[in-house]
Amino acid sequence: MNEINFLPLSGIAVIVLGFAMRFNPLLVVTAAGLVTGFAVGIDFIALIATFGEKFMNSRQLASFLLILPVIAILERYGLQQRAKTWVASIKGATTSRILSIYFVVRECAAALGLINLAGQAQTVRPLLAPMAVGAAANQYGDLPQAVKDMIGAHAAACDNIAVFFGEDIFIAFGAVLLMDAFLKENGIAGIEPLHIGLWAIPTAIAALVVHLFRLARFEAKIRTEIARCQQQTKQASATDDSTTMFKEGSL
Amino acid sequence: MKSVEQAPEPLALLSINNVYLLIGFIVMFLVIKTLQDSAHPKRLSTALFWFLFGSVFMFGDVSITLVGEQITYLWVGVSVIVIALLAGMNMVSMGTYDVPDEQFKALDAKRFGNKLFIPAVIIPIVTVICTIILDDLHLGTLYFFDQSHVTLSALTLACTVALLISWRITKGSPLQALSESRRLVDSIGWAAILPQMLAMLGGVFIVANTGTAIQDLVTLFISPDNRFMLVALYCVGMALFTMIMGNAFAAFPVMTAGVALPFLIQGHGAAPAPLVAIGMYSGYCGTLMTPMAANFNIVPAALLDLKDKYQVIKVQIPTAITLLIINIFLMYGVVF
Incomplete structure (x- = not known):
């Protein structure tokens, strides 16, 4: 060697x-x-x-700039607000159903290039997380903070995963153009960004299936988590009771 | 009728150089708008940043014709370094924008309804149709789309069509659309140039034979004949590098030049398109698992007031690892 x-x-x-x-x-x-x-x-x-x-x-990487005027003018006339109205109108009694519907639509929108349509600050924080928590509260009554946090974290994860695995299908997204530029620079000809975008579809579908499967089981997880928290508070209050009794006894 | 082209570059109406010129015009328009923004906190340095970037598109090709490649590459190289310094010294920022308030936009959103989505959806549809069906549309020897960059010239056409349709729907003119886009470009900021910088670094790696060095390193651990291990190394390497750097784009040139290109594409004749597409997605699996990708994983936890700031990552890990494993088998199944 x-x-x-x-x-x-x-x-x-x-x-x-x-x-x-x-x-x-x-x-x-x-x-x-x-x-x-x-x-x-x-x-x-x-x-x-x-x-x-x-x-x-590698100037072709900047071609996403061509899309921005279109998105900008649509946003000026309420594109994001329209998306928000849509999110707020998701019907569904359960947390996992709300998250699943959001996931599917968000991934499809990202695949069409509408990456900034929603987002952590624009939709997850003001709409998706409260709605998902609200649905669970409707079903199970008052929720412990740990359960609220868990649902919130799932809402944020939904947004990330849906966008990540949808966006590479869109041919004018930076990642696709970077891959295209890399191949051209290394002398591999005959590959169009479109091919790369097409080959992103299998993983995008896998992401959809895997995450929807997890969301389908999420409802059961919320129930066990609530039960666990209730048990903890019971135990905690039981020990509280005994200590107060003990204190009273010592007085 | 598809003729075999002997000439290396057949003439095209929407040639890639014209697309670059158009991008140059857009960026320069934004530079002027930035200079007019008197309340902009970093007006001059932000304008300089985008001016240097725009010049490469606006004057790059003209400069090659006039003064030759060597001098052009030199001034572009110097611009690149100044661009990096301006960004590194935090001298590029958002300006001030005339944005109607939320209520006003909500009213508009109600007025236009789902029609607002039409122009946005038009872009991918027109691009795909032009790339697949109309790619060799030509009048005599003049092609409509650049024959070696069909997708990008189709995208340019699609954006123009979408801009006209939005004009019709919202009554907001293309010129207004351009002005509005400054807000978006500024909010992306330096990140808009990162992919191009990374592609440039990838190019420097080629000149410096960095890929060869990684290859030598790889052969120490893995037999170059073991296809499955190479695929697994590429996918897991992309994920790990992304976790360290917090950015899949940065991991891509390193891992692809070091592992995918020499061993899989050249060594085993792997198909490049699925290889890089799935490779990049393996990097994204890493993004889901790292606190280094703060704006995706840590900022949302803060926005939601979560007690455990790693909770979003923890929720994402099962999906990320499952997908990474699926990617490895998928890649192994389709690239050979």
Whole structure:
């Protein structure tokens, strides 16, 4: 076995450290490029020109900018408010049903490029989480805080998972364009962003199936969690009672 | 009638260079709007940031024709470094925007109803139709779509159509749409340029033979003949790297250049499109499991006042791990 040359890997160390230390990602990535270039002995001018060449050659990544005016004008005339009205109108007696419907629609919307239609701040916090908690409260009465938290966390997770696994189907999303640019830069021709988007569909469907399955079982989990909390409070109040009795006795 | 093209680049109406010019115009328009925003806290530096970015699109190709590749690449390279410095020194920010209040928008939302979704849904539909059916539409030798970037020129057409339809529905003109988009572009901010920076880094890695170094490292642990282990390494590596960095985009060039490209694509003839698509999704499984991706995992916990700030991650882990395993088998099943 011949010696491994570790110098070209120095940029990766810069990336890992830089991201971990929360420096601005653009700065980290540029620094990683500079360090890699210096480590393998590319001269400065040639390195800057390489930066320029590669940046120029990946301009297709900015084509998502073309979509923003459309989204912007629709938002100006109430697109997000319309989405909110829709979320608020989800009918369904149970928590898991509300979350499931939201999940399906959110993933489909993301696949069509409507990634910012909803979100943690826009819809989960003001609408989805309260609705999901409300449905459970309707069914089981007053909920312990731990159960409310658990339902809230599930609402947030629904939004994340649905968007993540829907968005890569949309051909003008950054990830798809990045993959496309990477393949072209490495001399692999004949792949269109559309192909990459199509191959995102199987995992997107798997995400849908897996998460809906978990949500279907979530209702039972809420019941056991409520029971567990009630038991705990009972035990706690029982010990409270005994200590107060003990105190009274000692008085 | 599909003719075999001998020329490397057949002429196209919506050529990729014209698409870049259009993007350049959009960005420059936003620069002017930023300069006019007198209440903007970081007006000049934000404008400079976007101006440098826009110049690459607006003047890049002209510059290559006029002064040649070498000088063009140099000034673009310098711009890239200034862009990174401006972002790194926190000199790019949101400005002030004339946004109607919530009630007003709710009223509009009621007035237009579901019609508001039409333009947004039009974009993917038109893009897909043009890419699949109308891709070689041409008049004589002039093609309508760029033959080597069909999807992107189709997307440009789709956005134009959607913009016109929104104009018809909302009475908001394309010019107004452009002005409004400054709010969105600014809220994305430097993150808008990150994918391009990462692609650039991927390019530097190619020049520096970083991929070869990772390959050597990989062969220390895994036999390059073991297809399944290579697939598993790529998927799990994407997830782990993403967990460390909090960003699947950053993990992608490293893992793909080091593992997927040499071993799977070149070594075993794996199909590139499903390989990278599923690879990226494996990275996303990592995103669901890491506090480093704070705005997805930690911020929502704060928004919801959860006692345990890792609770969202904990809820996501079972789905993430299941999907990672599915991805490995799916990839193994479809790429060869």
